[in-house]
Amino acid sequence: MPIATAIKDALGSQSMIRKMFEEGALLKKQYGADHVFDFSLGNPDVEPPPAFHRVFLKLAEEDRKGSHGYMPNAGYSEVREALAGKASREQGLTLDGSCIVMAVGAAGGLNVVFKAILNPGDEVIVPRPYFMEYRSYTGNHGGKLVEVDTLPDFSLDLDAITAKLSPKTAAVLINSPNNPTGRIYPEKTIARLADILRAHGEKYGRLPYLVADEPYREIAYDNAGVPPILCAYEESIVVSSYSKSLSLPGERIGYIAVSPSVQDRNDTVDALIYATRILGYVNAPALMQRIVAELTFARVDVEIYARRRAAFTRIFNEAGIPYAKPEGAFYLFCQVPPRRKTGSGGASDDRAFADHLKKHLILGVPGSGFGKSGWMRFAYCVDEKIIVSSAEAFKNAVESW
């Protein structure tokens, strides 16, 4: 049976990552899962907080009439109100439930946002490196992803963003704390970005949206605050989820929060609700909505990730692998070290380095998958013991590189 050309192309370009997963599975079969250092997937292994199980059991037992039926596409109104309270605390302004649309995870939320705001050929500017699915999420809805470089420390390069703004710019998409770099964008940077977007809007009569993808907001280290977005810029939309903060990626629950100051706010929210319906989500999962509404103060134990970050960075320091110290999220983004033998390395060698690490039973993702060759991402969603026991393998891999 023929498949769509665009899908065929997409499947082809994914082959590098697919190959990596397949080879990883083979290695685990061959050597046993406990002997393979698999840092490839951002699938949280930290269990949801105990409060989740308590609320889950309570609501499941309630057997409230109609609790499994269709509902308004935006979600239950009481859930939207509860999450408006949470978003108000995080985003530095007061929202009510009419600013919230429940979503099927951040992935669902981003697809809904782009379906709602993009016209064919519209551009979405994204700083690189970036979460690789963004290309599909914008392309799904006729948009074009426009990549811009970040500064050497992976903070936003506002001049580069300014240079890429055009009359076709529908949105700038940011992700802080960032996957894969762990960078948190400071308040001052967000304020300057907002000024740049306002100036652009005045010049071209089209104010771009600032779309903030925030699944990692609650995973920040050393008491770092993640600056608010909605109070910083009137034309902003935040997409959030519980995949990481409550370790619920399989439950597919998140939400979209729209700034109360967005122009034509009712139209924007109506468009998001309509997109939720016609993309086939219809609404976010019912039971999960009711659960997260009762857990607006809960989150996973971030200290577990902080300890792993410390263990991982110690290993990289000892092995001589340069890295960007994550301020949030749970990834370590490292530079491919120079080859010992030739002294070359860097730029295009991330795939070769990933293959080399595999010989030492270490799995990570080449940075070119995130638009940044010469780098690699290691997810620390694995037991600290596995991280600690990978030290020797990393050292040997660097020495024989």
Ligand SMILES: Cc1ncc(COP(=O)(O)O)c(C=O)c1O
């Ligand atoms: C930056 C980023 N955005 C979005 C997602 C998708 O998250 P969700 O599971 O909530 O759809 C992920 C998942 O890893 C991510 O890293």
